[in-house]
Amino acid sequence: MTNLQMNKSTMAYTLCAIALLALPFGYDNRTILFLITQVFIFGIFAMSYDLLLGFTGIVSFGHAMFFGIGAYSVSIILDRNEPTMFYLVIGAIVAMAIAGLVSFIAGILTLRLKSHFYAMLTLALAGLFLVAAEKWRSLTKGNDGFVLQIPELFRDRTNLYLTCLISLIVLFFLVRRFTQSPLGRILMAIRENEQRVESIGFDIMHYKVIASVVSGVVASFAGVLYILSLRFVDTSVFATEVTLDALLMTIIGGVGTLIGPIIGAGIIEFAHHWLSELSDVHWIFERWIILFGIIYILAVIFFPRGIVGSLMHMWGKKRYKKHNQTKNEQKKVAS
Amino acid sequence: MMTTLLKLEGIETYIDQFHILHDVGFEVPKGEVTVLLGRNGAGKTTTLRTIMGLNPATQGSVTFNGKDITKLPPYKVAKEGIGYVPEDQGIFGDLTVGENMRVAMQKEDDSTHERMEWVLNLFPDLKTFWNKPGGQLSGGQKQMLAIARAYMNESELLLIDEPSKGLAPIVVEKVMESIQEMKEKTTIVLVEQNFLMASRIGDRFYILDDGQTVHQGQMNELEKDESLKKKYLGIA
Amino acid sequence: MDLFFNLAINGLATGMLIFLLASGLTLIFGLMDVLNFAHGGLFAWGAFSGVWVYDLTGSFTIGVLGAIVTGLLLGVLTEWLIIKPVYGNHVQQILITLGFMLVLSEMLKVVFGPNPIAAEPPAGLEGSFQLGDVILIKYRLFIILIGALVYAITFFILKKTRVGLIVRAGVMDKEMVQSLGINIRFVFMLVFMAGSALAALGGILLAPYSGVIYAEMGMEFAILAFIVVVIGGMGSFTGSLFAAILVGLAQAFMAYYVPSLSLAVNMLLMAAVLIFRPQGLFSLKGGA
Ligand SMILES: Nc1ncnc2c1ncn2[C@@H]1O[C@H](COP(=O)(O)OP(=O)(O)OP(=O)(O)O)[C@@H](O)[C@H]1O
Ligand SMILES: [Mg+2]
Numbered sequence: 022m023t024n025l026q027m028n029k030s031t032m033a034y035t036l037c038a039i040a041l042l043a044l045p046f047g048y049d050n051r052t053i054l055f056l057i058t059q060v061f062i063f064g065i066f067a068m069s070y071d072l073l074l075g076f077t078g079i080v081s082f083g084h085a086m087f088f089g090i091g092a093y094s095v096s097i098i099l100d101r102n103e104p105t106m107f108y109l110v111i112g113a114i115v116a117m118a119i120a121g122l123v124s125f126i127a128g129i130l131t132l133r134l135k136s137h138f139y140a141m142l143t144l145a146l147a148g149l150f151l152v153a154a155e156k157w158r159s160l161t162k163g164n165d166g167f168v169l170q171i172p173e174l175f176r177d178r179t180n181l182y183l184t185c186l187i188s189l190i191v192l193f194f195l196v197r198r199f200t201q202s203p204l205g206r207i208l209m210a211i212r213e214n215e216q217r218v219e220s221i222g223f224d225i226m227h228y229k230v231i232a233s234v235v236s237g238v239v240a241s242f243a244g245v246l247y248i249l250s251l252r253f254v255d256t257s258v259f260a261t262e263v264t265l266d267a268l269l270m271t272i273i274g275g276v277g278t279l280i281g282p283i284i285g286a287g288i289i290e291f292a293h294h295w296l297s298e299l300s301d302v303h304w305i306f307e308r309w310i311i312l313f314g315i316i317y318i319l320a321v322i323f324f325p326r327g328i329v330g331s332l333m334h335m336w337g338k339k340r341y342k343k344h345n346q347t348k349n350e351q352k353k354v355a356s
Numbered sequence: 357m358m359t360t361l362l363k364l365e366g367i368e369t370y371i372d373q374f375h376i377l378h379d380v381g382f383e384v385p386k387g388e389v390t391v392l393l394g395r396n397g398a399g400k401t402t403t404l405r406t407i408m409g410l411n412p413a414t415q416g417s418v419t420f421n422g423k424d425i426t427k428l429p430p431y432k433v434a435k436e437g438i439g440y441v442p443e444d445q446g447i448f449g450d451l452t453v454g455e456n457m458r459v460a461m462q463k464e465d466d467s468t469h470e471r472m473e474w475v476l477n478l479f480p481d482l483k484t485f486w487n488k489p490g491g492q493l494s495g496g497q498k499q500m501l502a503i504a505r506a507y508m509n510e511s512e513l514l515l516i517d518e519p520s521k522g523l524a525p526i527v528v529e530k531v532m533e534s535i536q537e538m539k540e541k542t543t544i545v546l547v548e549q550n551f552l553m554a555s556r557i558g559d560r561f562y563i564l565d566d567g568q569t570v571h572q573g574q575m576n577e578l579e580k581d582e583s584l585k586k587k588y589l590g591i592a
Numbered sequence: 593m594d595l596f597f598n599l600a601i602n603g604l605a606t607g608m609l610i611f612l613l614a615s616g617l618t619l620i621f622g623l624m625d626v627l628n629f630a631h632g633g634l635f636a637w638g639a640f641s642g643v644w645v646y647d648l649t650g651s652f653t654i655g656v657l658g659a660i661v662t663g664l665l666l667g668v669l670t671e672w673l674i675i676k677p678v679y680g681n682h683v684q685q686i687l688i689t690l691g692f693m694l695v696l697s698e699m700l701k702v703v704f705g706p707n708p709i710a711a712e713p714p715a716g717l718e719g720s721f722q723l724g725d726v727i728l729i730k731y732r733l734f735i736i737l738i739g740a741l742v743y744a745i746t747f748f749i750l751k752k753t754r755v756g757l758i759v760r761a762g763v764m765d766k767e768m769v770q771s772l773g774i775n776i777r778f779v780f781m782l783v784f785m786a787g788s789a790l791a792a793l794g795g796i797l798l799a800p801y802s803g804v805i806y807a808e809m810g811m812e813f814a815i816l817a818f819i820v821v822v823i824g825g826m827g828s829f830t831g832s833l834f835a836a837i838l839v840g841l842a843q844a845f846m847a848y849y850v851p852s853l854s855l856a857v858n859m860l861l862m863a864a865v866l867i868f869r870p871q872g873l874f875s876l877k878g879g880a
Contacts, residue, residue, distance in 0.1 A: 045778070053808055074683075078683060080686045080687060082629070082686075082690060125777070130607065130863055130866045130867065131866060133870075134866070134870055136682050136683060136686065137621075137627040137682070137686065137826075138822070138866070138870075140627070140629070140690075141627070141818045141822065142823075142862070144629075144690075144815060144818065144860065145818055145819060145859060146816045146859065148815045149856060149859050153856075156851070159723045161653070177709055193631060232641070261690075262694070262718050265690070265694055266693070268687065268691075269689070272687070308696070308698050308701060308702055310698045311695055311699060311702065312696055314691050314692070314695035314698065315695060315696045317691040318674070318691045318692060318695070321678065321684055321687050321688045322677045322678060322688065323693065324683075325684070387724065393757035408771055410767055410770075410771070429770070429775075430767070430770035430771050431770045431772075431773050431774055431775045431776070432772075434770070434771055434772055434773035434774075436771045437692060440771040442767075446765055446767070446771070448760070448761040448765060448768070450760060450762045450764060451757060451760065451761060451764075455757050456761075458754055458763050459754070459757050459758055459769065459772060459774070460759055460772045460773075505772070507773075509772065509773050536671075536725070540704055
């Protein structure tokens with residue numbers, strides 16, 4: 022991207038951010054603000070997924086595991102101690118440390134093998150965590166889950182909203198920096214052509230594991246925020262549906278675009294909301310996963326670029342007619 | 357009057373994004389041995405794979421027996437009557453010699469059994485090791501099995517990729533003798549680096565260089581043309 | 593002694609059910625490099641449709657046939673709608689089959705209702721034999737028998753018939769098989785259908801064994817089957833039998849002695865295989 026464009030996109034992002042920051046002060050529909058908070062949280066979660074799938078081409082089927090690790094670590098620590106900021110921070114650190122460790126282990130075990138292995142191992146690991154959460158009742162209270170107290174500051178919905186939004190913004194720019202750094206470029210080169218990068222003399226494994234760890238840590242942070250917003254935890258945080266949500270948000274929004282998954286999170290969260298309201302009309306809407314699953318399958322086949330990816334692709338084509346020279350960079354972003 | 361069995365015209369082939377064949381064209385007369393020559397990396401293997409449909413051509417045409425087979429998938433090309441012996445022989449290592457042969461047999465009729473008998477007489481070794489896993493055969497035996505196997509499907513044309521590769525001279529001799537005998541039953545396109553062998557059994561040659569056919573002629577003419585040999589084949 | 597036998601038979605029976613699921617998975621993978629994450633969905637569909645037919649007709653045999661037919665039909669459908677469009681693209685394949693898995697599970701709830709469904713062994717297979725002081729539960733022995741039978745039949749087909757030889761040759765060198773005039777895509781579809789039917793058979797056999805079936809069982813068993821496929825070597829048929837029995841036994845003994853670790857022990861087995869022998873215990877080809 023040229024500097025000019027970068028400034029343009031940064032400016033657009035900044036404007037959006039300011040609008041969103043101002044929103045709770047002018048608009049007080051609690052349900053919708055809560056929903057938007059969820060969008061921020063899942064935006065972070067989906068972005069962490071994109072870092073893996075979109076920038077490295079690694080398919081994880083256990084992303085719910087990191088989300089759940091974040092959720093349970095912070096819940097258990099807050100539940101067993103005073104619900105103060107101090108313990109919240111400790112909880113978040115523990116969450117991210119465990120998530121980092123687990124993704125490190127999963128990475129070194131399978132990332133040197135074909136992509137199936139990582140998908141399979143993460144799916145199995147996530148299954149293991151789900152069973153552990155169900156069975157280890159003394160720690161997790163099993164399927165019933167438990168309600169917990171959170172620090173005073175976050176009981177205020179506006180504060181929570183702002184915290185989630187700021188986290189999203191900060192993480193977005195950090196992750197974007199990461200993908201534009203030399204390291205990020207190597208990751209993208211790996212996605213395009215693994216052998217070539219290897220033949221130049223890079224240790225691919227090393228970079229893939231880094232991506233896997235960063236992604237897991239960011240995902241667990243989303244889990245922490247999720248618990249602050251719900252003040253309740255149960256085993257559903259480990260469900261495959263959570264992973265599917267991340268996948269759906271990333272694919273619909275646009276793989277490898279970072280902003281796409283955040284937009285995808287908005288679409289999916291609002292769709293959840295409306296569909297569950299519709300379930301009073303007809304029970305079929307309770308089975309929204311069918312609908313999402315079908316949309317997801319169709320998107321993978323027919324719409325693999327997603328919304329943002331397609332827009333960028335179209336934009337790239339238009340620009341191609343005007344300036345031949347910028348075309349290549351554009352295409353790289355879009356594909 | 358010679359009939360042309362196989363004809364390639366203006367073939368261009370890509371592997372992934374790499375443009376490998378730029379302009380390959382040649383004709384294979386029925387009943388002859390046509391030799392493809394060229395240095396390493398010239399595109400000989402890719403040419404054979406293009407004929408088989410394993411690396412389909414993006415431009416140009418492949419005509420076999422008067423039929424356009426350019427876009428056919430490999431199994432249909434094979435069914436048209438083309439047998440392929442790849443550079444690495446493609447023996448199924450866990451399957452016995454007999455089983456390797458059986459995989460290739462589309463039919464179990466009389467003519468197939470006749471073929472089998474004929475080819476086993478040509479390669480008596482295969483009978484001896486009938487129940488041995490293909491992976492345990494020697495290099496020469498593998499080559500024989502690969503040729504015999506390719507011949508099973510009423511093949512009118514055999515594409516054989518460097519049969520002498522990695523074989524001891526005495527074994528090469530044997531394999532070449534067999535190929536010479538196969539000539540009476542089928543037409544052959546032979547890729548061969550071993551110029552001596554090529555010149556002994558070849559009728560006509562084409563030279564590939566950098567993905568293009570650059571020269572053609574009768575084999576006995578090439579033997580005398582030192583400058584040509586030096587230029588494209590690196591033979592002094 | 594009694595306890596040991598019971599656990600061992602339990603483990604063998606579970607192992608055989610996992611084997612039915614894993615064998616299809618491994619052959620499909622070996623032949624076409626396709627890892628079908630929806631395979632567990634076919635298992636669950638086999639269970640539900642089979643039990644439905646079983647309840648309707650009162651005949652377990654017809655129930656089993658119903659499950660197999662469901663497996664074959666869903667197999668064709670999956671191959672045609674889900675696998676074919678993304679053929680050759682690993683990442684898309686992986687993504688799409690997981691999506692299909694969830695659709696299959698949810699569809700179960702729509703068609704058969706969201707609640708677990710109970711199932712009992714047919715009259716002839718209820719109860720147990722007394723052998724000395726060992727009690728052998730008939731239905732478990734039946735599962736082991738069926739599993740062994742399926743192994744023997746499939747083994748025979750793979751070893752002795754031309755189709756079997758083609759499948760094995762295809763696992764070794766797909767291009768060469770095509771160059772010999774064989775339409776590997778068609779062979780693959782047959783294997784895919786057979787694999788789906790075996791998964792469905794596993795599902796219906798599980799129903800009376802566990803006494804109850806529920807939509808999530810597809811995913812639970814699929815995870816065990818993946819572990820088995822990794823341990824046995826992706827693409828190895830016999831490997832999947834031994835690995836399935838190993839996993840089944842580990843599961844049964846751990847469930848009794850250290851229940852909280854029963855899934856973990858399988859994960860550890862898989863991790864060990866990934867570290868020390870990533871191509872699997874039985875694979876002859878490089879697995880990476
Ligand atoms: N899979 C591939 N990807 C990229 N390039 C390839 C691939 N296969 C072959 N090539 C390239 O295509 C060119 C032609 O290769 P080909 O194998 O056809 O040559 P050849 O004439 O058979 O050589 P040799 O005598 O060494 O067998 C070579 O430059 C090779 O590097
Ligand atoms: Mg070659």
